[in-house]
Amino acid sequence: MTGGVLTVLFGDPFAAMNTVGLVAFALVGASKAVREEFDLFGVAVVGLAMAFAGGVTRDLLVARVPLALRSPVEILLGLVGVALAVGLSARLASPDEHPLTVAADAVGLAAFATTGAIVATDAGVSAFGVVAVATINAVGGGALADVLLDRPPFILFEDFYASCAVLGGVAYWLVGTLGAPSGVAAAACAAVTVGVRLLAVAYGWRLPTATQLTERLGGKS
């Protein structure tokens, strides 16, 4: 972790992914708050909440002081995303539904699933723990943003959204267990998460409900 800012940001897969995720999620969260006509403080809070809530929860789960409170670089990256959202809001009619925002959201999801898996593996938790921390890191910020925006957070469960992070976490664990180095596992996790997410958006994928499943299996009540 020595060397210049560029080394800190891009010298290892964790830092690179973390940088991308922070800017992307701050942009998405702030865009949603702009749409809801929050004041500037509210826009910044929702953007920073979306960027940091997942990572803070991740760090609490593995019992360490959150990186967001220790690193002065982190908050600057979040504010860059907020500033981008405010700037874009002057140009775009509905910034939170723009393809750019949807793409940034998918990239943030993949980046945070990966950083969650890396931190959980370092902390020595079980295979389930790796997948759980990857998923919580990826979707925790969006869930809190929805709560702050007074939307139901389970919108996460209606779409094929959190499932992408689950699959990414499984990919990280599988590739790592097969003996690949950390960077390869991180790349696999990010590729699976962002790929499945973009396919799910493009083709409108849905998971079946319990009623639909039991009907298909012939177990009608």
Added chain:
Amino acid sequence: MTGGVLTVLFGDPFAAMNTVGLVAFALVGASKAVREEFDLFGVAVVGLAMAFAGGVTRDLLVARVPLALRSPVEILLGLVGVALAVGLSARLASPDEHPLTVAADAVGLAAFATTGAIVATDAGVSAFGVVAVATINAVGGGALADVLLDRPPFILFEDFYASCAVLGGVAYWLVGTLGAPSGVAAAACAAVTVGVRLLAVAYGWRLPTATQLTERLGGKS
């Protein structure tokens, strides 16, 4: 903690109670999500959230990495409860109001109040801390499940529900302070919690509001 799985599960009061609580709460949470027509991923998430949220909060409060992330057995128990709920949903019209679900909920409440009291006592917190951690462990999962289901979580406070866990935590602390071994205190906590809860359901017990109390005491405004 050596020996086979049976010893791990039933060799000490903590493990036995924890097993019962995990299956019961995963069953209750998943049943509620089935009722709301969540997709299968959502059903699993609400079930696992109800089973694990209390215990994760408990472990965070006493500053240790959550057991749910360290033990691979824990997640399997939660998935057993989710599978039971999906299976029952094919047979029962409203699984979340069935007497079986109400009983499972009372048993889970008692089991988690007890495990919360045990962990808090081990962590050396104050008497209030023991009761608080027991209550949070017992009702935290249900509160999160209600939030995910977009119901107000304070439904916990309208019924005689969290109060049962408070009384169970007080019983654990009283019996332990009188010098009884941990197993006796655990049995007292579980018996008080589940007993008071079932009596409250059977007789429709309610606590008075502040207005009612001041009227009874003659302090009308």
Added chain:
Amino acid sequence: MTGGVLTVLFGDPFAAMNTVGLVAFALVGASKAVREEFDLFGVAVVGLAMAFAGGVTRDLLVARVPLALRSPVEILLGLVGVALAVGLSARLASPDEHPLTVAADAVGLAAFATTGAIVATDAGVSAFGVVAVATINAVGGGALADVLLDRPPFILFEDFYASCAVLGGVAYWLVGTLGAPSGVAAAACAAVTVGVRLLAVAYGWRLPTATQLTERLGGKS
């Protein structure tokens, strides 16, 4: 921390501020719950949640067992605030909008911003971390109380409310960085927070929305 109860409570800025904040926030939270006709258990839970949620979150963020669980004095102070609210509810028509409650809320906000800044500084976090922990400590309890009362928590962002704690946290960090002793920084933080809050209430201050800002800057879309 040796000596009698008075020394514990008033011997250092942290303990004095913490005492004031606990009683004030328990009073405010319980008053809101009385207004909503919660039962007595619910009134106590909302009051204690408002008093303790911020401090518990603060302690979790700096990775220590929450003070509320370790100190038996803390819970008594919270119960004093709850009892005050119940007593006042017999005399006042709408206790949660009474000037006394608004003043208590401003004092609690200032007290908890200060204790948050002190704990964060002791934990050695970054300047952003000091401001973030001060703000979360100050507004976390009120946000949880609103959730329990089924009100949207972002009411915090519509008023000039959390902003006061942000300014207080900045004042603490600035005064401390200039070399002043901890007591002076604490006094500056408390004075800025309570002063800005009371001025904001008196003059109805609001922050601009992003739309208003871009209109003023001539960046109409």
